[in-house]
Every structure is written in C-alpha cells, then in structure tokens.
Amino acid sequence: MAADTSNLSNVWFKVTDLEVASGSGSWVTTTSGDRYLDFSGGIAVTSTGHAHPHVAQAIADQAQRFIHAQANVYTHDLMQPLAARLAELAPAGIDTFFYANSGAEITEAAVKLAKQATKRPNIVVFQGSFHGRTHQAMAMTTSKTGYRAGHAPLPSGIFIAPYPELLAADPEAAVAAALRGFDRLLAEVTAPSETAAVIIEPVLGEGGYVPAPRGFLEGIDARCKEHGILFIADEVQSGFGRSGSMFAIEQYDVVPDIVCMAKGIASGFPFAALGTRRELDDLWPTGSHGGTYGG
Helix, strand or coil: CCCCCCCCCCCCCCCCCCCEEEEEECEEEECCCCEEECCCHHHHCCCCCECCHHHHHHHHHHHCCCCCCCCCCCCCCCHHHHHHHHHHHCCCCCCEEEEECCHHHHHHHHHHHHHHHHCCCEEEEECCCCCCCCHHHHHCCCCCHHHCCCCCCCCCCEEEECCCCCCCCCHHHHHHHHHHHHHHHHHHCCCHHHEEEEEECCEECCCCCEECCHHHHHHHHHHHHHHCCEEEEECCCCCCCCCCCCCHHHHCCCCCCEEEECHHHCCCCCCEEEEECHHHHCCCCCCCCCCCCCC
C-alpha cells in the first residue's frame, strides 16, 4: 500500500518509489523489510553512512545540552573548535569560516562576500554549472533549464563563460577555446573592474560529473589573480574526500580565495561553511550577513 502523500508538495522530483524505514551504513531498509544498497548517499551527503554510531551519539549528547544556541545571541564551545579543524583541512590560506545550512546558502554568502570585498557587481559562472536553487544561486546554475524555467526574471549581474567540451577529441584545444571565450567575456561583456568573482566546481557536478581540466582551472585562476577577481571554489559536492583529496581544488595549482562547503561536511545534517582568508572576511561588515540557524 502506497504511503499517503496527499498533503505534501508535488514539487519534489523522485528517483525511486522506495518507502524507507531505517538505514545503517550503506544500506537502507524499506517499510516492507527489503534492503537496498544506497548509492545516492543522500546526494553526496551521508559521508559516514546512515546512523553511524559516533554521529548518532554526538546527536544524542548535544540534544541534552543545547539544540539551538543562536550564534548572534550566544557564544558556545563548538563553533571555534570546528573552525580550527576546518582550517587544518582546508586549502592553504583558508583560515576563517562562516556557517549556514545548505550549499545554496553558502553559494549566496560567497557572492555577497565577493561583492563586499571587491566593490564590484558581477559574477562569472561556467556552462554546465550547478550552484543551488535559491533565486540568486538559480541564476548561477546552467546545468538544466528545468531549474530556471518559469522563475524569470532572475537576478542580474551573472555572466556565463564557456566550459571546455567534455568529450573533445583534442582536450588541449578545447581548453584553449574555453579560455579564449573567458577572455572575450571580460573584454566584451563584464569588464574585470566590474567582475567580483568567478565561481566554479573543480569537479563539474550535474553538468557532467567530470574533473575540470588542469590547464583550464589554472588558466582561469591566473586570469583572476591578474585582474583582482576572486576565485571561488564550489566544493559543495566534491569536498570532504569525494575526489581522492579532502578538497578537489587541492589537486590543482590553484589558490582559491573562497571555498564553499556543504553536503558531506556533516554526514546527514543540514550544515554548510564558507571558508576564506581573514583579510577578506574583515572586509565583510559585521551584521551584513547572518542566518538564524547557522552554527
């Protein structure tokens, strides 16, 4: 008998009809008692599997201390230790952290920080990108028209640069062509003096699930450094060990200014973090960004 969903929104797209009762490690058990190997990981979220005993115990312990110690009101004893640990794990130079709930929130936070720090209005994204589904993040997402259709007009100041052809017979030529396209964008559409940041997934997500070519990512970074444009690495899906290193950007000769983290950071909890350098964060006016549940 199918579960009653009469009061639930139909906006959720479903990839299975499974009705689950519990999960353990890599397995989920349905209400009918069947077990399935879970290849989704909660869409790249449950890094330690379902109901990991250490995670479950931490939840139980914390629930008896504090469930919501709001960061604008209190200072509690977990935020700084986490930031210190993230500073150890993050790419070199990333030492200051802001917390939120989701990848889309952190993407938007990164855009706000970039605009405040540079005093420039525009953002460059890349063809095939996925950065979230809130209104600003949706304007930055180009992997599927279904995410954007019917929601226009979207926020302005977002410009789309070409991404190297994924299955090109000559990968080096594809990288060169994409870099020429980026140069042309800066020359003809959004001047460097008006471009706050580029944001890119080191491993392209919904746009193809492939690592960015080394020459392309490093070429974009060099152009950013030349023009004072901030380089934002969106590691929401690729971060926390999913690419063979803690962050995929570490496999390139690239020094990001901002790193977006979410999904696998908290193994099932809605948690996200923006990592940046202290000198950039200091350009973010106190009180200009926040969130009820962050941290």
